[in-house]
Amino acid sequence: MSKKDQTPLDAGKDAFLKKFSEPAKPILTQVVPVEPAKPAKTPLKELDHFNLYTDKTTGKKLRLLKVETGLSVQDLLTEAVTDLLAKYKQG
Numbered sequence: 651m652s653k654k655d656q657t658p659l660d661a662g663k664d665a666f667l668k669k670f671s672e673p674a675k676p677i678l679t680q681v682v683p684v685e686p687a688k689p690a691k692t693p694l695k696e697l698d699h700f701n702l703y704t705d706k707t708t709g710k711k712l713r714l715l716k717v718e719t720g721l722s723v724q725d726l727l728t729e730a731v732t733d734l735l736a737k738y739k740q741g
Contacts, residue, residue, distance in 0.1 A: 702727070 656664075704712070716723055 712723060712726065715726060719726070721729075
């Protein structure tokens with residue numbers, strides 16, 4: 651086929667096939683460190699559910715204590731109630 655007889659589709663096809671006749675470019679690889687797998691979650695204790703509503707002042711103090719200690723609100727309340735129950739049991 652001469653250049654005059656080529657359609658735009660043939661020209662595109664020739665340009666595409668020309669890429670395969672060029673020498674291959676080297677592929678650069680890089681070793682990436684892999685972080686260790688996350689530890690499996692420990693099974694939760696069997697929990698009992700209570701809805702708790704507090705006044706705004708107590709809620710604010712509880713949130714501040716959460717930030718200071720790094721414990722969850724649930725852990726803080728569990729600890730406080732456990733201490734309170736132990737106190738009443740003694741008295």
